[in-house]
Amino acid sequence: MLKVRNLKSFYGYLQALRGVSIHVEEGEIVALIGANGAGKTTLLNSIAGIISSKKGQILFKDKDITHFPPQQIVKQGISLVPEGRQLFTPLSVMDNLILGAYQRYKRKNKDNIEADLDRVFHFFPILKERRKQLAGTLSGGEQQMLAIARALMSKPKLLLLDEPSMGLAPKVVKEIFRIILELQKEGTTIFLVEQNAKMALGIANRGYVIETGRIVIQGSSQELLGNKEIRRAYLGRGYKKVWE
Amino acid sequence: MSISSQLLQYIFTGIAIGSIYGMVALGFNIIYNATGIINLAQGEFVMLGGMIMISLTNVLKLPMVLGFFISVGIVTLIGAGFERGAIHPLKNPSVLTLIIITIAGSILFKGGAMFIWGKQTYSLPPFSSGSSVRIMGAYLSPQTLWILGIMVAVMAALVFFFNFTIIGKAMKACAVNKTAAALVGINVKLMVLFSFALSAAIGAVAGIIITPVALMDYDRGTMLAIKGFAAAVLGGLGSNIGAVIAGFIIGLIESVSAGFISSGYKDAIALLVLLLVLFLKPSGIMGSLEGKKFKK
Numbered sequence: 320m321l322k323v324r325n326l327k328s329f330y331g332y333l334q335a336l337r338g339v340s341i342h343v344e345e346g347e348i349v350a351l352i353g354a355n356g357a358g359k360t361t362l363l364n365s366i367a368g369i370i371s372s373k374k375g376q377i378l379f380k381d382k383d384i385t386h387f388p389p390q391q392i393v394k395q396g397i398s399l400v401p402e403g404r405q406l407f408t409p410l411s412v413m414d415n416l417i418l419g420a421y422q423r424y425k426r427k428n429k430d431n432i433e434a435d436l437d438r439v440f441h442f443f444p445i446l447k448e449r450r451k452q453l454a455g456t457l458s459g460g461e462q463q464m465l466a467i468a469r470a471l472m473s474k475p476k477l478l479l480l481d482e483p484s485m486g487l488a489p490k491v492v493k494e495i496f497r498i499i500l501e502l503q504k505e506g507t508t509i510f511l512v513e514q515n516a517k518m519a520l521g522i523a524n525r526g527y528v529i530e531t532g533r534i535v536i537q538g539s540s541q542e543l544l545g546n547k548e549i550r551r552a553y554l555g556r557g558y559k560k561v562w563e
Numbered sequence: 564m565s566i567s568s569q570l571l572q573y574i575f576t577g578i579a580i581g582s583i584y585g586m587v588a589l590g591f592n593i594i595y596n597a598t599g600i601i602n603l604a605q606g607e608f609v610m611l612g613g614m615i616m617i618s619l620t621n622v623l624k625l626p627m628v629l630g631f632f633i634s635v636g637i638v639t640l641i642g643a644g645f646e647r648g649a650i651h652p653l654k655n656p657s658v659l660t661l662i663i664i665t666i667a668g669s670i671l672f673k674g675g676a677m678f679i680w681g682k683q684t685y686s687l688p689p690f691s692s693g694s695s696v697r698i699m700g701a702y703l704s705p706q707t708l709w710i711l712g713i714m715v716a717v718m719a720a721l722v723f724f725f726n727f728t729i730i731g732k733a734m735k736a737c738a739v740n741k742t743a744a745a746l747v748g749i750n751v752k753l754m755v756l757f758s759f760a761l762s763a764a765i766g767a768v769a770g771i772i773i774t775p776v777a778l779m780d781y782d783r784g785t786m787l788a789i790k791g792f793a794a795a796v797l798g799g800l801g802s803n804i805g806a807v808i809a810g811f812i813i814g815l816i817e818s819v820s821a822g823f824i825s826s827g828y829k830d831a832i833a834l835l836v837l838l839l840v841l842f843l844k845p846s847g848i849m850g851s852l853e854g855k856k857f858k859k
Contacts, residue, residue: 367746368745369746388745388750389746390745390748390749390750393746393747393748394748398746399746401743405740405742405743406740406743407735407736407740408739410732410735410736410739414732417729417732418729418733418736418744418747418749419747421733421747421748421749422747422748470746470747472747473747473748
């Protein structure tokens with residue numbers, strides 16, 4: 320479904336990705352793990368079109384989307400839940416969700432938007448309760464849920480999640496991961512970026528480990544969870560102090 | 564005339580001129596929210612609105628209402644063309660670059676207007692021919708009511724647009740968070756185009772309704788832009804309610820001081836207000852309330 324070939328991304332003169340190749344098949348959950356600054360977010364932002372300075376190739380359903388602007392990529396069926404949620408905080412929860420369906424609104428496909436609202440409210444009942452509240456007044460967990468719900472409103476075939484567990488209580492993280500699994504069952508393909516490798520590999524089919532802009536290890540989740548190198552890769556050198 | 568009826572007279576004048584400043588400030592806000600820049604050609608949109616209306620109704624003899632909509636339409640296209648020609652082609656420009664471009668645009672529009680219409684001052688007949696109403700010794704002209712009414716209508720239309728239409732919400736979303744707006748599939752550059760078109764339209768409306776009371780010439784835009792900018796800053800950049808309130812405040816201060824002190828000082832007083840706001844409360848009267856609460 321998604322193929323990234325030898326992708327190199329740049330921030331000005333600084334190269335953040337040094338030839339990354341990954342692929343995500345339809346119906347999978349694929350996890351990308353790595354330490355801070357390894358290039359996880361850069362990879363997602365490159366796929367979503369926010370970073371335009373890049374070389375290499377990104378194919379989605381065999382279509383070259385490497386140099387598409389973000390709104391075109393959303394139109395193809397890829398939706399990113401960005402790092403730090405990036406909600407429209409002074410707008411209501413409802414407006415955030417409606418803007419999530421902006422592309423379809425524009426194409427006068429308004430009829431099934433109600434159905435989609437019901438669908439995301441089914442996943443996140445709390446948002447229905449809070450729909451008139453301003454997004455900025457929600458708790459961290461609710462904001463993360465709204466960010467995911469907003470991305471779902473564009474009916475993505477591929478959902479990119481950037482550290483959905485960041486800054487949240489363990490209970491909320493569990494809830495969010497449960498919903499991610501549910502989404503997969505409903506047929507959404509998921510590419511998940513996480514620092515919380517145990518959690519991420521716990522629900523993923525396959526995983527990649529990224530280090531300083533390169534993919535260093537890949538394999539099935541079981542393989543990766545059993546791999547000693549993985550601990551070194553995502554914990555860095557001092558892991559013994561943390562774990563033992 | 565007694566002092567109280569004089570004061571009332573100045574208040575009527577202040578409300579009329581204040582509505583115009585408020586509308587110019589709205590124009591500043593819309594572009595500021597979408598792009599973060601101050602469009603210094605805003606005053607020229609006002610001037611062009613008035614001048615084109617004059618040509619359409621006085622020279623081409625079009626009816627008032629038709630002329631009104633055609634003039635607003637033409638200025639809207641000019642605003643959109645300005646964005647497409649001068650703002651859109653730049654890749655990752657800095658805010659300062661863009662502001663300097665708008666200065667260039669302002670000079671260009673002014674020069675073009677002088678070339679077309681010359682340096683004369685033109686006038687328009689008032690929208691309705693009724694005589695002024697006398698209230699406690701002061702005269703309230705029908706045009707003042709037109710100005711106030713149209714300003715309220717524009718404000719109401721804007722509130723509706725930004726809160727109840729998807730394009731309006733999308734423009735608001737761009738103002739709040741451009742990255743997130745792009746991620747939900749909003750074409751941010753298109754919203755910038757809309758913002759220029761919209762504020763050109765509002766500017767044109769302001770220019771058309773003020774011409775019957777204040778006259779219009781090619782050079783009128785700059786001062787209107789400065790006063791409107793003072794109103795935008797006093798109201799808190801980005802706050803539309805603040806812009807309208809501040810427009811009235813500046814209009815009233817200006818006309819009362821022109822009446823009781825000297826009309827020679829009225830421009831200086833608006834600028835003095837601007838300076839005082841920048842010294843004492845740079846976020847403006849509504850700025851901290853609406854914007855800063857949620858913006859990073």
